[in-house]
Amino acid sequence: MAEVGRGATSTPPAAPPTRDRQWLLTVLPASPLLLLLLRLWYLSRQNLQTMLLLVQDVSPLGLISTLLITLVWILPLVTLVGRTLGELLRASAAREDVDSLRLVRAGLRIPTWVVALSVVLAALTWQLRFLPLLLMMTLAVLGLGVRNTRRNPLLVQAVCVALPLAAAILAYLWLGPAILSSVRQGQAGTALLLILPPALAVLSTGPVPRRAARPLTSSIAMVAVLLTPFLVGASFLKAPILPTIAVEIDANPGDSTPPEVWIGYVISVNDRMTTLLDQQGTVRFVLNDQVMSETVCPDDGRLPTVPVTVHGWQVEQPMLSWIAPARRQATIDPRCQGRPLRQP
Amino acid sequence: MSAPGAQGESQAGPPATTVSRRRAVVRLLRLGAIVTAVVLVVVVGVTLLVRTGPPSKDDLMRQAGLVGKSQLLVGVLDDEPGISVRDPQTGQYSGFDIDMTYLVASDLGFDRASVRFLPIQSKDRARMQAQDGDQFVTVDLVAASYSITADRAAQPGVAFSASYLSTAQSVMTRRGHAPVQAWSDLQGERVCTITTSTSLLSAQQNVVKVYRNKVSECVDDLLAGKIDAVTTDAAILAGFVHAHPGELMLNALGVDFDEQWGMNVGDNTALRTLVDLSLYHSRYDSTDRRWEEAFDRDLRPEQHDSLPQEVANDRQPPVAKVRVREWPWQK
Numbered sequence: 119m120a121e122v123g124r125g126a127t128s129t130p131p132a133a134p135p136t137r138d139r140q141w142l143l144t145v146l147p148a149s150p151l152l153l154l155l156l157r158l159w160y161l162s163r164q165n166l167q168t169m170l171l172l173v174q175d176v177s178p179l180g181l182i183s184t185l186l187i188t189l190v191w192i193l194p195l196v197t198l199v200g201r202t203l204g205e206l207l208r209a210s211a212a213r214e215d216v217d218s219l220r221l222v223r224a225g226l227r228i229p230t231w232v233v234a235l236s237v238v239l240a241a242l243t244w245q246l247r248f249l250p251l252l253l254m255m256t257l258a259v260l261g262l263g264v265r266n267t268r269r270n271p272l273l274v275q276a277v278c279v280a281l282p283l284a285a286a287i288l289a290y291l292w293l294g295p296a297i298l299s300s301v302r303q304g305q306a307g308t309a310l311l312l313i314l315p316p317a318l319a320v321l322s323t324g325p326v327p328r329r330a331a332r333p334l335t336s337s338i339a340m341v342a343v344l345l346t347p348f349l350v351g352a353s354f355l356k357a358p359i360l361p362t363i364a365v366e367i368d369a370n371p372g373d374s375t376p377p378e379v380w381i382g383y384v385i386s387v388n389d390r391m392t393t394l395l396d397q398q399g400t401v402r403f404v405l406n407d408q409v410m411s412e413t414v415c416p417d418d419g420r421l422p423t424v425p426v427t428v429h430g431w432q433v434e435q436p437m438l439s440w441i442a443p444a445r446r447q448a449t450i451d452p453r454c455q456g457r458p459l460r461q462p
Numbered sequence: 463m464s465a466p467g468a469q470g471e472s473q474a475g476p477p478a479t480t481v482s483r484r485r486a487v488v489r490l491l492r493l494g495a496i497v498t499a500v501v502l503v504v505v506v507g508v509t510l511l512v513r514t515g516p517p518s519k520d521d522l523m524r525q526a527g528l529v530g531k532s533q534l535l536v537g538v539l540d541d542e543p544g545i546s547v548r549d550p551q552t553g554q555y556s557g558f559d560i561d562m563t564y565l566v567a568s569d570l571g572f573d574r575a576s577v578r579f580l581p582i583q584s585k586d587r588a589r590m591q592a593q594d595g596d597q598f599v600t601v602d603l604v605a606a607s608y609s610i611t612a613d614r615a616a617q618p619g620v621a622f623s624a625s626y627l628s629t630a631q632s633v634m635t636r637r638g639h640a641p642v643q644a645w646s647d648l649q650g651e652r653v654c655t656i657t658t659s660t661s662l663l664s665a666q667q668n669v670v671k672v673y674r675n676k677v678s679e680c681v682d683d684l685l686a687g688k689i690d691a692v693t694t695d696a697a698i699l700a701g702f703v704h705a706h707p708g709e710l711m712l713n714a715l716g717v718d719f720d721e722q723w724g725m726n727v728g729d730n731t732a733l734r735t736l737v738d739l740s741l742y743h744s745r746y747d748s749t750d751r752r753w754e755e756a757f758d759r760d761l762r763p764e765q766h767d768s769l770p771q772e773v774a775n776d777r778q779p780p781v782a783k784v785r786v787r788e789w790p791w792q793k
Contacts, residue, residue, distance in 0.1 A: 341500075421788065
């Protein structure tokens with residue numbers, strides 16, 4: 119980074135008291151583990167015995183995969199917010215201000231290739247309605263970076279003024295129909311997410327008043343640090359970690375009584391018993407001979423809530439879901455509605 | 463000490479004070495932009511966490527109490543040919559109301575074997591009480607040529623779905639009766655309808671009114687010569703005319719097609735949304751031909767015998783947009 123040796127004056131600021139922060143390195147790998155345990159505790163409806171059963175049987179690899187898939191969008195968010203704040207403070211305030219804010223300074227230490235990778239990851243994993251925000255942050259990082267390191271005024275003008283203007287015009291041309299559609303349908307949140315960021319991007323590529331820079335960046339960093347655990351927790355607790363299965367159970371396979379249909383999660387199957395956990399947290403053990411059939415039920419947790427699309431792309435779908443082929447389930451399996459496959 | 467960015471900006475030509483004032487304004491604007499963006503993210507983020515949008519179909523199925531339900535109980539009439547009639551030999555029901563019930567039931571995940579029809583009297587349609595052997599049971603749905611009116615909708619326990627058929631009131635007489643074009647043509651004659659009918663008969667002064675519990679009882683009386691005319695919806699009467707083409711005929715009263723039939727779901731508002739969703743897809747999905755096929759099978763063949771009266775509108779009535787979370791390809 120070019121900050122080393124630049125801006126240093128005759129009176130160096132008093133070195134802040136160094137504190138031992140090595141414990142943070144221990145906490146970091148422990149937090150996903152804590153999150154996974156919290157998820158199992160939530161799934162077991164806060165029953166310790168059920169939770170122990172889950173810990174014993176649920177595959178850790180499956181859990182970590184779910185954690186990664188659910189939270190992959192948060193990593194670029196943290197990187198980009200950190201870097202944007204760092205560049206903003208560096209462009210707006212004095213060196214000692216930058217040095218005094220560890221959290222913001224850490225953002226400047228993120229390697230450029232990590233930032234570039236984050237932008238790509240975010241473009242793939244963020245919902246379409248957040249892509250204008252990604253555009254704004256990317257342009258801000260780029261513009262502020264150029265302003266902070268290059269002195270060529272023509273380049274600064276091109277990256278900080280011409281590029282955001284061109285990007286905003288292109289974005290509005292592409293998003294126009296979706297903006298109109300969301301306004302017409304009264305979807306204020308979606309409309310604002312599509313309208314504001316491209317326009318604000320034009321203003322986000324330069325320094326802010328020097329006196330405001332430090333309080334602004336530190337307060338945003340603080341809010342982000344406080345909100346991120348809640349965001350992570352809320353999105354992970356809602357994510358499914360086991361597939362929802364409908365099982366037809368016939369306690370007396372010989373007679374004519376219809377089988378009972380049970381909906382929940384299959385925890386484990388051994389050569390004699392199938393262990394089931396229903397959606398109310400009740401554990402049930404069933405003899406394998408009594409299990410007539412099983413089916414996976416669709417998960418409607420990710421159904422879109424906003425009926426707005428951009429050229430056929432639903433605004434709540436990330437690019438990955440949009441380009442990947444989706445299975446379109448047309449008929450409802452009666453077992454997922456609690457009815458046996460065949461009526462007597 | 464100045465920021466590096468400031469050095470980049472200070473190379474322009476205008477006087478220094480103008481430049482610095484302009485720069486200060488731009489910086490303030492930038493501050494406003496960043497604060498706006500942060501507020502937007504926080505407000506929208508919180509809103510997204512709190513608001514989950516309209517319910518999904520699965521949510522509605524759970525709210526409607528349909529998950530785990532082995533049979534859908536539907537109250538239907540059993541004496542109206544073409545609309546809803548029970549074959550005494552096989553016990554099977556057939557007709558337009560039956561096909562509409564199958565249409566809705568299949569969208570709710572109930573196959574034909576899981577739909578149980580129970581005969582319901584016209585007077586019990588609001589209370590949703592149908593007869594099951596020697597017992598009366600409360601059904602989940604009533605599809606019994608039930609016209610949507612403000613008075614009926616205001617009754618406790620009545621909630622109508624969107625309309626699935628549009629028809630008009632008509633008068634049926636024996637063949638040979640002088641054509642009836644207005645109520646005055648029936649002056650002094652005995653005219654029958656069902657007790658709970660929305661018929662315009664009740665407003666007429668110069669006719670002898672006869673009330674029965676079932677339309678088929680009126681028709682029996684008409685065929686026996688005990689009465690002179692039967693009045694109710696054309697779609698109901700057309701089935702009887704089609705069954706007795708040489709004996710009965712329909713007369714066009716020249717009134718509007720203002721009889722809109724709906725299903726009664728009682729207090730179950732989630733079920734009403736599901737029924738409306740099913741009717742909405744049937745109305746606006748061009749690949750969904752179930753309504754059209756039902757009309758062609760049950761009502762269109764009756765049209766020839768029913769002239770000059772039109773049996774019913776051959777297009778499904780419009781259905782208001784239903785707010786349900788669905789995948790874009792399900793819409």
